[in-house]
Amino acid sequence: GEQEGRKGWLAWEYRLPTVAERQGFERVASSIAHTAGPVYGDNVGLGIIAITGHAVGVTDPFTLAAEVRMGRWDDSALVADVMAEHYRLIALRGDVAKMDPAHPPGDMTPGLIRAIRAHYHLVEHSVVWLYAPNA
Numbered sequence: 001g002e003q004e005g006r007k008g009w010l011a012w013e014y015r016l017p018t019v020a021e022r023q024g025f026e027r028v029a030s031s032i033a034h035t036a037g038p039v040y041g042d043n044v045g046l047g048i049i050a051i052t053g054h055a056v057g058v059t060d061p062f063t064l065a066a067e068v069r070m071g072r073w074d075d076s077a078l079v080a081d082v083m084a085e086h087y088r089l090i091a092l093r094g095d096v097a098k099m100d101p102a103h104p105p106g107d108m109t110p111g112l113i114r115a116i117r118a119h120y121h122l123v124e125h126s127v128v129w130l131y132a133p134n135a
Helices: 002-007 009-013 019-033 043-051 061-069 076-083 110-119
Strands: 039-041 089-092 120-125 129-133
Touching: 019 043, 019 089, 019 120, 019 129, 039 043, 043 061, 043 089, 076 110, 110 120
Parallel strands: 039 089
Antiparallel strands: 089 129, 120 129
8 A cells, every 4th residue: 555655556657657658648549539339448448448539338347347256246248248349449457468367457357358368469558458359
């Protein structure tokens, strides 16, 4: 928590982005804005999706993932959408290839990680990892 200080995630979140990061956000936002169809994002990707004018279908991935871990929400419909390559792009704050489904990040579920790995490929990595369907 508070002890993370200048080197922890909170310090990273509250600093001004570098020029390269701003340019990366602009590229990702442009890619998303020019994509026809639905786009999915984790909590970080969600902010970029929202500013592009795309409809946001899943508004709180962190809470939904927590509900899955507690057995209070079934993510099978969302996972099925990913497996069907319903989303034209998926914007994540991390590399899905390095995520451990047994210990997923707070805004991901094991099923989402597996589905994205199986049905999407990396198309951009600057400030976020951007995935497109394999088909």
